[in-house]
Amino acid sequence: METAKSFDAAAATQAWLATVPADKRKKSDAYFEGGYWLILWNFLLAAGISIFLLASRISARLRDFAERTCRGCRGSCQLPLQVVLYAIPYFLLLAALSFPLTVYENFYREHQYGLATQSFLPWFREQLIGLGVTLIAGTILLIVLYAVFRRAPRTWWIWGTVVMIIFLAALVFIAPVYIEPLFNTYKPITNPAIRDPILAMAQANEIPVKQVLEVDASRQTTRVSANVSGFLGTTRIALNDNLLKQCTLPEIRMVMAHEMGHYVLNHGAKLLTYFGIFILVGFALARFLFEAAVTRWGNKWGVRGIADPAGLPLLVLILSTLVFVLTPLVNTVVRVTEREADAFGINTSREPDGMAEVALKLGAYRKLDPTPLEEFIFFDHPSGRARIRMAMDWKAASLPAAESTAIQSGRTVH
Template sequence: MRKWLTRSIFFYFIYGLIVYWYLFIFSGSGIPAPYEGTSADPKTFMSGRELILSQEYSTIRNFLYFVTIPFEWFLLFVCLITGLSKKMKEWASATSRFFSLQSAIYFFWLSLFVTFVSFPVNWIGYKISKTYQITTQSFSSWMKDEIIDFWVNYLLMTVIIVVLYWLIKKFEKRWWLYAWLLSIPFSLFLMFVQPVIIDPLYNDFYPLQNKQLEEKILALADKADIPANHVYEVNMSEKTNSLNAYVTGIGSNSRIVLWDTTLNQLDDDEILFIMAHEMGHYVMKHIYIGIAGYLLLSLIGLYLIHLLMRKIISRSGSLLRISSMKDLAGFPLFLMLLGMLTVASNPLANTVARYQEKSADMYAINMTGDHQAAISSFQKLSKAGLSQVNPPSLVKIFRYTHPTMLERIVYIEEDLESNKND
């Protein structure tokens, strides 16, 4: 146990050094020479101070992201190899003879352990955002959201654990297939209820107060044959200075949502471009394509977890204190493998997402015909979030679900030039 813990800490330390070297020393985020002085060059729309802050903030946040990913895996590994997970299972078993209640108690202790040890890392992320004035949220408000996160995740995951281990016990060789089949209605249900049950736990949503702007947005929706009756705004200015807008939910619970920071900092033409972008996702059915892609990756992922868990337990079950795949104490191994496979799939998922975002951008341009509003909105998004216009390659591959701001502004300008030539 000591040997494996020592090795884990050593490799984690080396990994952190490599990430630090890549982000702070090796990689650059400058603008390629052909684009210097263009509207894609942050020097044309950011002050010198904003340039420095965006570089510092983005680099620190990227570093924190990359070193945090394996940190939770390490905690789960510690739970297994020290026997803590096994001890938690024994506590739960002694409390009740009902497996569902045992699972709920076990996962409560596991969640509490991971949350407690991870809290300093999460707090550092909060303080960094607060220092750079991206976060405007008070500590008490941030803690409230953290507590809500804990209980929402706990309740959802408890349901998943009970069903998952029931399937493993009943169908040891095919549990992954039945789990995947059940995940389809469960995922659709969550997407349906999220706008009306989960999201309001964190923020207040209400119909857009600017009725003139709402009429313009609904006119765009009518032009795109989108059956929208309301546009919602959310009071995100209490928590952040960043800008955002999105479409959430499915079916009758679909919503177009604008952050009030977006309403406060963008002009109407810029907001209309962003709304046309979100409508592009709806028209091109990106939500449903995304669901299909998620379900396909889930099927592959669950099957791989089945194979890997069976192999790991057969070889190292005694070391990890797991007697079989049916053993509830082995759930941290499930979470570790799920996390690793999720990160491994991010480059593919993000590539597809970036393609969809570009398609939505071009749809919005075709609908509004306002290239300048598109460019200025991208510039303001970069300023408000202190985001890098041209991030390092690995950051883009693993973190960016949207094209970089450099790419977005460049292809909008190229489309503008193409239209002029035509």
């Protein structure tokens, strides 16, 4: 107890951070800070493409083409088919026009910092698979949204929010079963030295799992990571193979306890609720901004109203502007749930040093020691410094071990 009390959490945090060589720190800081600018470039590109499609009347011509093609068909399929004939060329145009930035951000830059493991062709093949998923999911979403826009031209923002929440929940539900296997292989971990300590933590927290999964993330990246995905019956936790290769058992236990925290604290449903509120507010604002823009520029762009697919780039322009402005808020909502998972993780794994070691390893692609304002605006996970400090504060508190409390309560209670 005497030695534990003299433990200085702030000094210990600095000592951990000081173990990272200056050149390594400089490189990961540069990588992460470059990401700040990419948020801006991605927004400007999305806005530029939307304005271009509207002002050049390409969007209106796409709508005209969809209407002409559907003129022959009768009955209830006509309007949904028009949406499909607009949506597919729209998504293809969007992918083509943003391809240069996609290549720079997700291929060239990742290689530049030594984080990518794929050559161009396998990478490009995966981009095409991703585009296929976007075409299918995006088109289904637009068919439903435009049915809502036609039937409820004044209250579409309310029903549209309901559609978006159901769509997001469905996407998260099917992702581990149908989408993630398109890119990676998931298999159970068979090594009992790793599997059993993880299953013990799951058992201690009423998590109904019989296996722990490993994902071959090294196909795409050198990043150390783990994730929880799925919703309701499809929820699963997976460790990536980089983490298994580079981390010790205490570190692995800490990471898995963090992922279990997401599960036990019901973060999937909570984030869906938060995002549902963001979408509702965003759609409510979009309703007024869309009408104002159509009144002013509708004739010039050939956009008739919310139910007209030609107005899709305008809706995307308004919503991507709101998302861009709300970046700090969205990051903070996610970062707060990540901090909750960290607290659950440290209490369950009881591995403060393992937590510090992993925080340093994640520092390969996330700035370790940002200013508080930087962390508020740009971080969707706590920074390395914040995580190490949490671990060292936990260590300094020197909670009694499970065995000693059991003995104490055995003596005092009855």
